[in-house]
Amino acid sequence: xxxxxxxDQKVTPDPKNLYTSEYGAVRxxxxxxxxxxxxxxxxxxxxxxxxxxxxxxxxxQSHSLTFSDVKSISGLPSDEALAYHLRQLENxxxxxxxxxxxxxxxxxxxxxxxxxxxxxxxxxxxxxxxxQTTMQELQGS
Numbered sequence: 111x112x113x114x115x116x117x118d119q120k121v122t123p124d125p126k127n128l129y130t131s132e133y134g135a136v137r138x139x140x141x142x143x144x145x146x147x148x149x150x151x152x153x154x155x156x157x158x159x160x161x162x163x164x165x166x167x168x169x170x171q172s173h174s175l176t177f178s179d180v181k182s183i184s185g186l187p188s189d190e191a192l193a194y195h196l197r198q199l200e201n202x203x204x205x206x207x208x209x210x211x212x213x214x215x216x217x218x219x220x221x222x223x224x225x226x227x228x229x230x231x232x233x234x235x236x237x238x239x240x241x242q243t244t245m246q247e248l249q250g251s
Contacts, residue, residue, distance in 0.1 A: 146231060149202040154184050155195050159204055162224040163232055164241055174223045176210075196222065203227035 150156045161183045162175055175183070177192070186192045199205040203225045210221040232238045 145202070146227075149198060149204060150231065152195065152198075154186060155199055155204075157184060158195060158199060158222075159224065159228045159232065160237070160241055162205055162222060163229065163238065174221050177220055177222070180222060199228070200225075204231065 150159065158180055161180065177189075177196075180196070181189070181192050184192060184195070186195070196205065196207070200207055204227050206223050206225045207220045208223065209218050211218050232241070
């Protein structure tokens with residue numbers, strides 16, 4: 111196993127010594143990755159990230175959905191459960207929330223967008239290409 115730390119530096123860690131000061135940079139990188147996987151470890155949160163990434167297929171502003179949109183896509187029965195998952199994703203930088211004013215109703219409500227971390231995560235794992243292929247297949251049927 112070889113981890114890239116910087117473009118010019120590679121380290122092959124000894125698993126027994128991963129938590130020693132000698133491998134502090136490797137440990138830090140592993141802990142960072144572990145936090146990402148913990149965040150998207152929930153199928154609901156992964157679905158939300160994917161839905162926000164491809165929300166332009168739903169006719170919304172590019173990569174944005176309302177709370178109600180996300181709730182209907184996720185299938186979660188309660189607003190509290192959805193709010194919890196959205197908070198987890200927002201705190202990790204996978205999504206972001208903006209206030210949007212509906213001129214017709216003069217109501218302000220949150221609009222959710224894919225965050226930089228969310229886009230990078232999906233692209234790094236190759237999920238964007240898989241998702242695009244799947245969406246094209248669904249549209250064709």
